Amino acid sequence: MKYNITIILPAQIDIREIHEYLSDFDESSQKKFRASFGEFIEHVSSMPYIYPKYTKKPKYRRAAIAYGYIAFYKINKSKQSILIYRVLNSKQNINDLL
Numbered sequence: 624m625k626y627n628i629t630i631i632l633p634a635q636i637d638i639r640e641i642h643e644y645l646s647d648f649d650e651s652s653q654k655k656f657r658a659s660f661g662e663f664i665e666h667v668s669s670m671p672y673i674y675p676k677y678t679k680k681p682k683y684r685r686a687a688i689a690y691g692y693i694a695f696y697k698i699n700k701s702k703q704s705i706l707i708y709r710v711l712n713s714k715q716n717i718n719d720l721l
Contacts, residue, residue, distance in 0.1 A: 624703065625667075625668045625669050626667070626668050626698070626703045626704055626705045627668075627702075627703065627704040627705070628664055628667070628668055628704070628705050629704060629706050629707065630705065631706055631707065631708060632692075633708065633709055634707045634708055634709050634710050637709055637710040637711060638660070638705050638710055640694060640713070641659075641710065642656070643654060645690070650666060650688070652659065655690075656688065656689045656690060656692070659687075659688045659689035659691075660688055660694070660710070661717055663686050663694055664672045665686055666686075667686065667696065667705055668705065671684075671698045671705055672684075672698070674686040675693060676697075677721075679717075679718055680718065680721055682691065682696065682697060683695045683696065683697060683721060684696055684697070688710065690712075691712055691713045692710050692711065692712055692713070693710070693711055693712075693713055693717070694709075694710045695706055695707070695708045695710075695711070695721060696708060697711045706719065
């Protein structure tokens with residue numbers, strides 16, 4: 624059974640900013656990021672525990688996306704839902720942004 628996915632506002636803003644940044648390069652960069660993020664959504668909706676916990680803040684799980692980006696999410700098993708909180712570059716100060 625698939626879990627419902629909700630991308631909360633900070634993650635939506637992150638994704639929009641990533642697309643704007645990648646638009647400075649070429650269209651294939653944006654396509655690669657969208658495809659990678661789409662694969663993440665597909666995997667996590669059917670297998671929410673597939674990605675590891677983020678050891679510094681274990682209430683979150685993390686999944687690697689293209690170009691060094693990481694999606695952080697939480698699972699609500701009772702509601703069978705997943706909240707995607709942030710999509711951050713691995714070079715950012717992640718602990719301050721979560």
